[in-house]
Amino acid sequence: MKIAVLGTGGGARCHTAKLLELGHDVYVGTRNPEATLGNTEPDQMGNPPYRDWAAEHPGATLDTFGAAAAAADVVISGIAGGHAVATLGAIRENLSGKTLIDYAVPYVYDHDSAHKWPTPWGFMPLLDPADSDSLAEQIQRALPDTRVVKSFVTQEQETVVDPKSVGGGDHTMFVAGDHDDAKDVAIQILREYGWTNILDLGSLVTARGLEMYAHFHAAVGLALGRTFGVKIV
Numbered sequence: 001m002k003i004a005v006l007g008t009g010g011g012a013r014c015h016t017a018k019l020l021e022l023g024h025d026v027y028v029g030t031r032n033p034e035a036t037l038g039n040t041e042p043d044q045m046g047n048p049p050y051r052d053w054a055a056e057h058p059g060a061t062l063d064t065f066g067a068a069a070a071a072a073d074v075v076i077s078g079i080a081g082g083h084a085v086a087t088l089g090a091i092r093e094n095l096s097g098k099t100l101i102d103y104a105v106p107y108v109y110d111h112d113s114a115h116k117w118p119t120p121w122g123f124m125p126l127l128d129p130a131d132s133d134s135l136a137e138q139i140q141r142a143l144p145d146t147r148v149v150k151s152f153v154t155q156e157q158e159t160v161v162d163p164k165s166v167g168g169g170d171h172t173m174f175v176a177g178d179h180d181d182a183k184d185v186a187i188q189i190l191r192e193y194g195w196t197n198i199l200d201l202g203s204l205v206t207a208r209g210l211e212m213y214a215h216f217h218a219a220v221g222l223a224l225g226r227t228f229g230v231k232i233v
Contacts, residue, residue, distance in 0.1 A: 003189075004029055004068040005060075006087075007078030008036055008050045009043060011103070011157035015076050017057050018161035022192050026060040029068030031087075036062065066091040074099045074185055078157075081106035081135050089142040096145040099182040101189070103152035103160070105214045106135040119222065127212060136176070136207035147182035150207035151175040151190070154217060159227060163194045171229025172197045176206040199232055 005016045006029040019026045030036040030050075037051045047053070054062065061071070069075050069091055079087050081104040088095065107125035117124035129135065136150040152160045154174055163169040173195045177183045187198055201210070220228060 001025070001074055002027070002072045004072035004075045005078060006065055006068065006075060007080075008062075009078060010045055010047045012076075012078035013047070013050075013053055013057075014157040014161045015078070016060050018193060020057060020059045025072075027068040027071045028060045028062045029065035030062060031065065033062050033064060066094045069094040069098070072098070074189075075101070076152075077102045077104065077139075080104060082108065084135060085138050085142050088139055092143050092146070095143055099147045099149060099179075099185045100139070100143065101149045101151055101186050102136050102139055103150075103157070104135055105153060105211055106130070107214075119218070124215065124218065127214065130212055131208065134205070134207040134211050136204055136211070140178070140204055147177065147179035148204060149175055149177035149179075149182050149186045150204060150210050151186045153210050154213050155229065156227060159229065161193050163229070166227055166229040167231075169194055169196060171231045172199055174199050174201055174210055176201045176204055176210060178204045197231065 002025045003019055004027040005012050005019070008028060008030050016026055016028055039049050042048055054060070065087060075095060075098055077084060077088065077100055084102070084104050106127055106129055108128045109125045111126045113126060129138065136148055140148040151174060159166055163171065173190055175183045175186050175198065183200060190198055
């Protein structure tokens, strides 16, 4: 398949590397390709400069968000939740008629809530939207001609592309969306990644639960001190 991965952060790099390994044509989207390739410093998460990483993972085509989406049949969005709707809305014509798999959590990092949740890396971000809406639904409303699927969001992306790294792969991944054909595409990619236990939650409204799960996942991860998976039994 021709697959666009929008983003150059750690999660997006996981998908890019795995898709290349699987033999797909991969188009990586970024806001400014020249700036991305010209950066010589680690990003905010400590990932090495993209150009250094790309040199070790050749084969993907780096371009703007719009050009990468236009070149692909399927789009995986790693754009941060706070920027996703605006960024994707600006390239809606390039996404028309395509399947878009969104794995972002709608985190708000700079907040002044009354009862903050301290973690080893600072305060836990808030979720916005939550309960009565989801980022995935907002994206679908902004892109009415695109088939949006929410998936990959309940795991670290390193585990999404390598499920056997946890429990030999014996854990569950979820998909949600209003278009069965688009969910079939997401499931196909997940099976190529190695997932055998995939649960279709139904319509895109259930993405609210998938996104809100992020806080529970963080709590369990902090308690265990290691990567884990969940299995529905």
